[in-house]
Structure formats: structure tokens, C-alpha cells
Amino acid sequence: MFPFFFDPTMMLLIPALLLAMWAQMRVKSVFARYSNVGSRHGTTAASVARALLDRFGLRDVPVNRVSGNLTDHYDPRDRTLSLSDTVYGSSSIAAIGVAAHEVGHAIQDKLDYSPLRIRNAIVPVVGIGSSMAFPLFFIGILFRGQMLMDLGILLFLGVILFHVVTLPVEFDASSRALRVLADTGMLSSDEITGAGAVLRAASWTYVAATVMAFAQLIRLLFLRGMFGSRD
Template identity: 55%
Template structure:
């Protein structure tokens, strides 16, 4: 059985997802750069906003740390640490406010045991294993002519798709929470809130793009498998 190269005809299945991914990343970068130059009226830094929101949510035990990675901001539920990039941690801009608030949204989800987040966190180890082994088993099955290995590879990659699908409501909900608090708490005003919404919406599109890419890859694997029968 031939081992398909990366130039096989099924690659065309990925083209729409690749285009959307490129567009989404461009949108994120442009919105982030634009609103990282616009200071907010009240002058709060991302760290101050995050700490304020965490304390008001009763999350006094969640620490805030700096992570030296641009747009690497995230909340770690296992250690209850909110990690912010230097620009977000120290910045007093619309971008830093929106991103810091979004990550606090994840911390609040964790506290409230938001179901999609709980499910996503619980399957992370299995998804990591599936992501690592799926392609190896898939192409090994094709090379050796073992349909069972090919099918197992597809099933394992399906876990990645499920993970991406669950991630969408998690990310959209965190942004909704963030914008609601920023507005109701008076942290951002008028155009500032709309600017933060543009930053977070652009970021959300990268998750949509990642999901489309995962689904497209799954369809491609199935197509290759059927073609090889």
C-alpha cells in the first residue's frame, strides 16, 4: 500500500480551513496591535483588572503571574494560576483589559464548574495521547495494509475534533462573562467596550478556525482511508 505524501489530492479538503485560519490569525494580530495602542480612561493595568475581578468573584486564592509569551495568556485550573503576558500584565490598554478579563472568565468558569470546561479539562490527557498517536497509527496502518490500525488512528484523531468542538462554547462563554463584567463594573466605557469586544471576537475566530481545521483533517483521513480500500 502506498504511503500518501503531503501532496496527495485530499489536501484540497484543507484549503478552506487554511484560508480561514490565515484570515483569523491576521484579524487577531491587527485588532490586538490596534487596541494595544489605545489606553483606557481609568488607567487600570491588566493585572489590576484581573485581580479586581478575581477578588469580586471570591477567587482570592488564584494567583496572577507573568508569562514571557506574547498572546500566551491563559488560566491554569490545575494550579489556580492566571498567567498574563508582559504586555497584558502591565498594559493599560483596551487589548490588555479584554484579554485579562477573558482569562478571569475561565477562572470563574472553573469555580462554577461550568460543564463544557469540566469536560474539556477531563479529556485533555486522552486527547494529548490521541493527537500524538493518531497520525502514526493511521499511516502505519496504510503502509502495512492493516485496516484496523488505520481505523484506530481515525478514532483517536476524532478525540481532537471533539476537544475542539467543546472548546468553542468555553471560549465564547469566557468572553461573554468578561465583557459583561468590564461593562457593568465600569472598567471600560462606550467605545472601549466595543474595542475589547473586537479583540475577543477576533481571538474567538482562531478557535473556530482550529475546529474547522480539525474537522477537515478528519474528513481527509477518512477520504484517504476509503481511497486505500
Template identity: 50%
Template sequence: MYYGYYGYYFDPTYFLILIAIAISGIASMKMKSTFLKYTRVSSRLGLTGAETAKRILESQGIYDVQVVHVAGELTDHYDPRTRTVNLSDPVYASTSIAAVGVAAHECGHAVQDAVGYVPLQVRGAMVPVVNIGSSLSWPMILIGVFLSQGRLISLGIVLFSFSVIFQLVTLPVEFNASHRALRLLESTGILIRDEVNDTRKVLTAAALTYVAATIGSLLQLLRLLILFGGRRRDD
């Protein structure tokens, strides 16, 4: 038999979930506070996020990627399918250090795509599998627990692990994009050295959210393995 709990009233593995929530909350607060701080600091050159993105792309000979405005806050992303750098409300038309940094980071992904950066390609190839896994993993685990079917639970854990692997692959992609962004901001003269250091703080805070998400996924996987990994599997 499989049991999704320890005893009737207390499951000590919930501490893993609480740790994950705490880490995610701290990273999110750090990101928001750092971004807000540097949205109040204008860059000396005065380029907007959109102008920054266009200048960086042109400096790298990338002319088939469009810079577009999207609604929302911190919804910025690069979409390799549509070849667009999508910049959010606080970034697209802002001249702040934070906006310039975020725009440059997304251009870093466009540069990765242009040069065939392998981790980005691996992450892109994983998306369909991860989408399926994230949709089916928990239903399969719960059905397996309800029916006492170990194989279903094991398959659900395997599907969930795809999301964990995706998070791990995402880390070098994001760190590399930020490294490219900082180098390009300085080499193109968009920011001077002290401004680059301030932008590094913004991008480092953003990177911490990806680290927190990865830790959260690992802790969740660890919890599943503790609950079910050592149990007897059905033949």
C-alpha cells in the same frame, strides 16, 4: 489494500488542507491586527491587565487564584491546576483596551472554574485522552498504510477524532469566557460602554482563531475519512 493517495501525482483532498491553512492564516492575521490596533488605545480608568484581573476576581469572591506574569506574546491562559491567571508581556503591565480585554477573558475562565461550568470540566477531563490521541493517531495511521492494516488506520482516525471533539468543546468554553468578561468589565466599571464595544472586537477576533482551528480539524478528519473511510477493512 489501502492507498494514502489518489493516483501517483495528485491528491485532490489536499485542497481541504489548503482551505484549512487559508482559514487559519486569515483568522491569525485578523487577531494580530485587531490586538495591535487596540494595544494603542489606553483605557480611561488606566488599570493594567494584572490590576484588571485582580479586580475582577475579587468582585466575584475568588481569592484563591493568583495573577502571574508569563513570558511571550499572546501566551495568556488560565491554569485550573495551579489556580493561576497567566498574563503575557503585552498584557500584564499594559493599560490598553486590548490588554484589559484579554485579562478579563482569562478571568472569565477562572469564574467558569469557580462556578463549575460543565463544558470547562468536560474539556479538562478530555486533556489526557487528547494528548495520547494526538501523539499516536498519525503514527498509527502511517503504520497502518505501510502495512495495509485497516484496523490500525481506523484506530488512528478514532484517536484523531478525539482532538476534533476537544476543539468543538473548546468553542462554547471560549465564547462563554468572553461573554463573562465583557459583562464583568462593564458591571465593575473597569471599562465604559464604548470601551466595552472595542474590547468586544478584540475578543471576537480571538474567538475566530478557535473557530478556524476547529474548522481545520474537521477538514483534516474529513480528508482522512475520504482517503480511508470507504476502503475495505481487514477482518
């Protein structure tokens, strides 16, 4: 029998790991490329975000600056939009695309977009599942407790659901971003192409995370079959 700290099922994760590595390199590369291309209007990403929010009646949503690189996000809990240091004051096509994407999330929130509501609702469950699923499962292996293994898998299904629901949320926010940038004329058609490239590259990180989650689930099911039937 192989040692507990390694098992052949870990090989199932390799394709997902490679995809995740490629996605991270891709988004950094494309973002860096279009970060060096300024928009013709010269408007900063923060100003674009403010103008778009106001356009959609979201004047009460503040645009904050947060430290870090690509830490941009919209928080539906307190309805705040935060842009990272590399985006906030930049007038590059990449920065404006990212800012508009976050505005897309704010618009989803205002319109009560169903996938976003589902994702927000399951966040507490996902937090528990992501921290407890693997410990419970492997404790179940150690003590031959099928119930603990099944509970670990059940909790991890919540993580799977979170990733699956995240995909339409992110894709829709990017689509909204590109539409409003084009409709408002804040970016020209060729600039929209660059912003779209940035957002498509970013979307691959969510796809990779979902693939990794499913690979982990398959691994757990394999291990459940291997250890769950032992005498």
C-alpha cells in the same frame, strides 16, 4: 498512483488553512490596534484581573506574568491566571479585554461550568490522540492494516471533541468578560466595543482550529475509503 508523500485529499485542507491564516492575521491586527488605545481609568490589565478575581471570591487565584506575546491563560489544574508580557502591565483596552477573558475562565472553574469540565477531563486523551492518530493511520496505509487506520481515526475523534467543546468555553469566557467589565465600570461603553472586537477576533482562531480538525477528519475518511479496500 500518486506518491505516498502527496495525495489529492490534501486539497481538502486548503480552505481551512486559509481561514487559519486569516484568523491569525485578524487577531494580531485588532490586538495591535487596540493595544494603542489606553483605557480612561489607566488601570493595568494585571490590576483589573486582580480586582475582578477578588470580586468573585477568587482571592486565592494568583495573577502571574509569563513571557511571550498572547500567551495569556488560566490553568485550572493549579488555579493560576497568567498574563503575557504585552498584557500584564498594559492599561490598553486590548490588554484589559484579554485579562478579563482569562478571569472569565476562572469564574467558569469556580462555577463548575460543564464544557470546561469536559475539556479538562479529555485533555490526557487528546494528548495521546494528537500525537498517535496520524502515525497509526499512515502506518496502516503502508501495511494495509485497516484496524490501524480505524484506530487512528478513533483517536482523532478525541481531538475533534476537544475542539468542539473548546468553542463554548471560549465564547462564554468572552461574554462573561464583557459583562463584568461593563458592570464594574472598568471600561466605558465605547471601550467595551473595542474590547469586544479584540475578543471576537481571538474567537476566530478557535473556530479556525475546529474547521481544520474537521477538514483533517474528512481527509482521513477519504484516505480510509481509498486504501482500506485494496486487495
